[in-house]
Amino acid sequence: MYINESNMRFGPFPESDCFPIEQSQTYQNIRQRVKIAEFALIRYPKSNKNPVKLYIVEAKASSPRPGTQPNFVNFIGEIQAKLTNALELTIATCLKRHSTWEELPKSFKTLDWQNVRFVLILVIKGHDAAWLPDLQDALNYALQSARQIWGGFAKSEVLVLNDQFAQKHGLITPP
Amino acid sequence: MITSFCIKNFGPIDSLKCSNLGQINLIIGGNGTGKTLLLKALYSTLKSLEMYQRGNEPKSLAELLSEKFYWTFQVGEIGELVKKQAQSPLSLELSLRGESSEDTIQYHFGKNTSKTIQTISSEVSPRSSNSIFIPPKEVLSIYHLILESRERDRSFGFDDTYLDLVKALQTPPSRGKNYAQFSSSRKHLSDIIGGRIIYDTQTKSWQFKQGHKKIAIGVTAEGVKKISILDTLLGNRYLDANSVIFIDEPESALHPGAISRLLEIMVMLSQAGLQFFLASHSYFVIKKLSVLAQKTPGTTIMILSTDGAAWEISNLADGLPENSIINESIRIYEEKLNLVLG
Numbered sequence: 294m295y296i297n298e299s300n301m302r303f304g305p306f307p308e309s310d311c312f313p314i315e316q317s318q319t320y321q322n323i324r325q326r327v328k329i330a331e332f333a334l335i336r337y338p339k340s341n342k343n344p345v346k347l348y349i350v351e352a353k354a355s356s357p358r359p360g361t362q363p364n365f366v367n368f369i370g371e372i373q374a375k376l377t378n379a380l381e382l383t384i385a386t387c388l389k390r391h392s393t394w395e396e397l398p399k400s401f402k403t404l405d406w407q408n409v410r411f412v413l414i415l416v417i418k419g420h421d422a423a424w425l426p427d428l429q430d431a432l433n434y435a436l437q438s439a440r441q442i443w444g445g446f447a448k449s450e451v452l453v454l455n456d457q458f459a460q461k462h463g464l465i466t467p468p
Numbered sequence: 469m470i471t472s473f474c475i476k477n478f479g480p481i482d483s484l485k486c487s488n489l490g491q492i493n494l495i496i497g498g499n500g501t502g503k504t505l506l507l508k509a510l511y512s513t514l515k516s517l518e519m520y521q522r523g524n525e526p527k528s529l530a531e532l533l534s535e536k537f538y539w540t541f542q543v544g545e546i547g548e549l550v551k552k553q554a555q556s557p558l559s560l561e562l563s564l565r566g567e568s569s570e571d572t573i574q575y576h577f578g579k580n581t582s583k584t585i586q587t588i589s590s591e592v593s594p595r596s597s598n599s600i601f602i603p604p605k606e607v608l609s610i611y612h613l614i615l616e617s618r619e620r621d622r623s624f625g626f627d628d629t630y631l632d633l634v635k636a637l638q639t640p641p642s643r644g645k646n647y648a649q650f651s652s653s654r655k656h657l658s659d660i661i662g663g664r665i666i667y668d669t670q671t672k673s674w675q676f677k678q679g680h681k682k683i684a685i686g687v688t689a690e691g692v693k694k695i696s697i698l699d700t701l702l703g704n705r706y707l708d709a710n711s712v713i714f715i716d717e718p719e720s721a722l723h724p725g726a727i728s729r730l731l732e733i734m735v736m737l738s739q740a741g742l743q744f745f746l747a748s749h750s751y752f753v754i755k756k757l758s759v760l761a762q763k764t765p766g767t768t769i770m771i772l773s774t775d776g777a778a779w780e781i782s783n784l785a786d787g788l789p790e791n792s793i794i795n796e797s798i799r800i801y802e803e804k805l806n807l808v809l810g
Contacts, residue, residue, distance in 0.1 A: 339810065346808075412808060423794045426801045427755070450808045458802075462809040 295466065298331045299354035301418055301456055302466045309399040310335040312386075314379050319386050319393040328371065330379035335400045335409075346410045349379045350464070353417045365431070373435040376413045380439070411449040413439075416464065420455040429453040469743045470510065470712060471570055473562045477554040479505040484779045490768030491738035494757055494784075495747045496791055497774035503747035504716050505541075505549075508629065510745060511601045511714045512536040513562050515632065517573060521594045533575065534584045540628040547581040554579075564592055597710040600636055600701060601629035604717040606693035607637070608665065608674045608685050629716075637667075637697065639704040649709055649740030650702040653733050657699040660729045664703075665696035690721035695730065702737075709741030719750035727752045735760050735767050751793050758788045 295304035296313055304311070312333040314320050320329055330351035337345055351372055386394050387401055413436055420428070433451040440449045459465040474485040480502040486493075495503045516533040519525055527535075537546045550558040559576035575588035607614060607630055614626045614634045658664055663678035665685070676688040676696065685693065701707045719727050727750065734744050748754065754771070761769040761784035769784040773791045782789045 336810075343810075421788075422798050422801075423788050426797050429801070452805065452808060454805070458805060462805060 296332050299352040299416075299418055301352055301416065301459070302468065303332070303350065303352070303416075303459075303464055304466060306334055307400075310337075312383060312398050312401055314382060317386075317393070318396055319391045320382060322391070322393065323382075327378055327382070328375045329382065330375040333379060333383045333401075335404065344408055344410045345405065346412050347383070347404070348412045348414055348464075349376050349383070350414045350416060351375045351379070353415065355417065355419050369431050369435045372415050372432060373439075376415070376436065377439045380411060380413070380443070411440075411443060413449065413451045414464075415453045416456065416459045417453065418456045420453075422455060422457070425453050425455060425458075469565045469710070469741075470514065470745075471563045471565050473510060473560065475506065475509060475560045477551040477556055477558045478502070478509055478560065479549060479551060480776070481506060482551065482554075482777075484772070484774075486770070486772060486781050488768075488770070488783075489743075490770040490783070491742075492734060492744045492757065492767065492769045493746070493772060494754065494769065495745065495772045495774075496749070496754065496793055498776060498792055501774045501776045503774075507601065507714045507716055507745055507747050508540050508627075509560060510562065511599060511629065511712075512540045513560060513573060514564075514599045514712055515628075517564075517590070517592050518595045518598060520590075522596075529573075529590055530575075530585050530588045533588065536628060537585070538583060539631075542624045542627050545582045546577065546585070547579045550577070550579045550581075564595075566593055595710075597708050597712075598636065598706050599712040599714070600633060600707065601714040602633065602694075602697060602716070602718075603629050604720040606690055606697065606721070607633050608688075608693045608697065611637070611674060612672075629714075633697070636706045637700055637704075639706050640667075641700075641704045647702070647705065647708060647740075650707075650737070653736045653740070654699055654702050656729065656733050656736070657695055657702075660726055660733075661692040661695050661699075663692075665693070665700060691723065691726055694721055695726070707742065712743045712745065713737075714745045716747050717749065718746050719748060719753050724752045728756050731756045731760060735764050738767050739764075749793065751797055754788070754791065754793050758784050761785045 294306055294308045294311055295302055314333055315329050315331050330349055332350055334348040334350065335345060336348060385391060386397055387404065415432060429452060432453055436451050440446055443449060456465055460467055470489055472487045472489060475481055476483045480500060495506060497503055516529060516536045519532050520529045534546065541549055543549060557576040557578040561572060561574035563570045563572045571592040573590040573592050575585050577585045611634055614630050617623050617625050618631045663676055665674050666677050668675050674685040676683040676685060676692060718730060722730065731753065738744060757769050765785060771782055771784055771789060773780045773789060775792065780789060788794065
């Protein structure tokens with residue numbers, strides 16, 4: 294399956310491994326009060342020695358234009374909220390706390406929650422690579438509490454990519 | 469202000485021409501690419517011009533420049549500065565903004581030059597301003613050692629950038645007010661370090677004054693000493709609004725927060741007329757200057773970047789050009805991506 298978002302085409306992903314949260318019925322039922330990221334994706338490692346990973350992905354069409362954007366703190370706050378909400382909603386749905394839980398893809402229903410690694414990802418189309426590390430550091434700081442709550446720094450990661458790096462790592466299909 | 473220069477066959481530098489220098493000029497490149505050499509060459513040239521015909525100075529410009537090269541680069545024969553395997557002489561041409569026009573000095577010398585530069589021409593008017601070179605290592609705690617080794621022993625070791633700085637610091641603080649253009653900057657410098665340095669004439673040593681406390685220079689932080697040096701030169705009027713300041717590795721011994729504040733102060737000082745040449749390896753220096761270039765468009769910040777073979781010159785207001793410092797940051801970032809995403 295593909296997910297088109299922010300002028301980027303995410304995928305292809307196996308349908309069993311990808312939960313398009315923003316389009317899900319579960320989210321539509323609560324959307325008025327909740328900001329959310331785009332989708333959750335389970336990735337299996339090439340080797341059994343490495344853990345299974347759960348990506349939570351938020352997409353932005355472009356870096357905000359100076360003068361029209363909310364300030365940086367608000368921007369990071371928004372992304373932090375969307376990623377943590379998406380993670381928590383995914384887990385809540387897996388715990389069957391929503392009556393719509395059966396819409397979860399197959400792999401989510403059998404995920405090993407004890408050992409899965411969370412990877413919280415922001416993809417910004419066209420973002421200058423020279424400024425990605427700084428943005429990644431800022432978002433990582435904002436997500437420190439969430440990372441601690443969900444098992445510590447060894448069990449999660451935060452990444453900020455542009456479309457070029459996202460494509461290189463198989464998250465995006467070129468147009 | 470130095471408006472342009474052209475340097476050829478100098479150490480590892482093949483050829484570099486820069487026609488539109490800014491109020492702040494950042495030089496970056498890998499180790500051994502000639503950044504410090506370039507700074508010292510420009511400084512030596514400017515300093516010689518400042519000494520020429522000052523007061524009762526009897527030496528010719530050629531003599532002053534030759535001596536400056538000898539004691540700054542500390543080579544047995546200054547011909548050793550000529551690029552190895554170069555077929556042509558080492559040459560430098562530098563233009564300064566004069567009162568009504570641009571004045572130029574140019575000189576060249578070959579590999580066989582021992583002590584004296586023979587071919588030199590200059591239309592630069594006598595300068596009353598002083599330029600200064602601030603090396604990475606602070607000089608306050610080795611102040612007397614520098615003076616003794618150079619003035620008493622006449623030994624190589626501490627080059628003229630160290631000696632000139634020590635002598636500049638010897639100038640007593642001015643009576644009355646600082647130059648008005650510098651008072652705000654001095655306040656900001658003092659805020660970064662929480663005090664000022666003073667020279668105790670009784671103990672003949674430098675001390676750091678923090679409120680009413682006096683702290684021996686030996687236990688004063690390296691970064692504090694470094695910033696204090698700039699503050700003192702602004703306070704004792706050694707520097708004026710037409711001075712040029714050369715700083716090798718401004719980031720050394722400074723926390724990234726202090727680097728940021730120092731660069732902001734440099735922009736303030738450049739708006740008062742000072743010109744800066746910086747050689748740096750620092751990610752924070754280049755990132756902060758690129759932000760300042762956009763925040764303060766009235767201050768021209770140029771970046772001169774080398775990969776060892778070629779030089780690229782650009783205006784930071786046009787964006788951050790590709791360079792080895794940012795490339796390394798991206799490389800480490802990509803290493804992390806590969807680790808997480810496989």
